[in-house]
Amino acid sequence: MLKRGEKAPEFELKTDEGSLVKLSNFKDKKVILYFYPKDDTPGCTAEACNLRDNYYQFQKKGVVVLGISKDDEKKHKKFKEKYNLPFPLLADTDGEVCRKYGVWGQKKFIGLTYTGIIRTTFIINKGIIEEVITKIKTKTHGEDLLKVV
Numbered sequence: 001m002l003k004r005g006e007k008a009p010e011f012e013l014k015t016d017e018g019s020l021v022k023l024s025n026f027k028d029k030k031v032i033l034y035f036y037p038k039d040d041t042p043g044c045t046a047e048a049c050n051l052r053d054n055y056y057q058f059q060k061k062g063v064v065v066l067g068i069s070k071d072d073e074k075k076h077k078k079f080k081e082k083y084n085l086p087f088p089l090l091a092d093t094d095g096e097v098c099r100k101y102g103v104w105g106q107k108k109f110i111g112l113t114y115t116g117i118i119r120t121t122f123i124i125n126k127g128i129i130e131e132v133i134t135k136i137k138t139k140t141h142g143e144d145l146l147k148v149v
Contacts, residue, residue, distance in 0.1 A: 001102030001120070004132060008033075008124045009100040013068070013090040016076035021066070021088060027127055031064045032145055034121040035103045039071045039079035039089075043119070047138040048085055054142030055086045063149050068092050069117060123149060 002008070012022045023031070034051070036044045051058075051065055058065055065087040071079070076089035090097075098104040103120045106113055121141070123131040131148055 001118075001134075002122070002129055002132065004129055006129050008122065008127055008129050009097070011092075011097045011100065013092055013097060014073050015088040015090055016073055016080045017088070018073055021090060023124070023127070026064050026124075029062060029064050029126075030130075030149060031066060031124040032058065032121060032149065033066050033068065033101075033124055034141075035068050035098060035101065035117050036119055037117045038069060039075045040082070043138045044069070045079075045083065047119075047136065047141045048079070049083055050139060050142040051087065051145075052083065052085050052142075054146055057146055058142075058149070061146075061149055066090055068097060070095055070098065121145065 008023060010023050012020055015021055036047060038044055067089045070092055072093050073091045076091055080089055092098055095104055098117055103118045105118050107116050107118060119136050121133040121136060122129055137144060
């Protein structure tokens with residue numbers, strides 16, 4: 001996994017609306033880049049909705065919020081509309097960006113080991129990773145982030 005102080009890898013992914021987004025589009029901004037396992041699951045929904053509920057505060061601070069999972073644009077669009085999410089969800093369907101950021105790996109759930117997205121948030125400032133957060137409380141993630149951005 002990437003560490004604090006490292007350059008954030010560039011990427012270009014499609015959004016839920018089908019447009020392309022590059023990290024370099026936000027080179028002069030602070031970016032919350034959050035990786036989550038799957039649209040419309042309980043933990044991912046709680047996390048997205050808490051980020052939504054705190055979105056105005058992020059905007060006031062000039063912070064951009066971007067969500068990434070391996071779901072495609074169609075699933076992202078449905079998830080975004082269902083929960084009225086105000087930020088883009090990016091489709092990393094081949095997992096390339098997940099691998100670049102080191103968030104694709106071994107996970108355990110109910111005693112089973114499998115490979116998937118390790119829930120992680122990166123705070124990126126002018127292209128440099130400022131924080132890496134792996135211990136995420138999905139129900140308060142937005143409030144927790146507001147304390148560090």
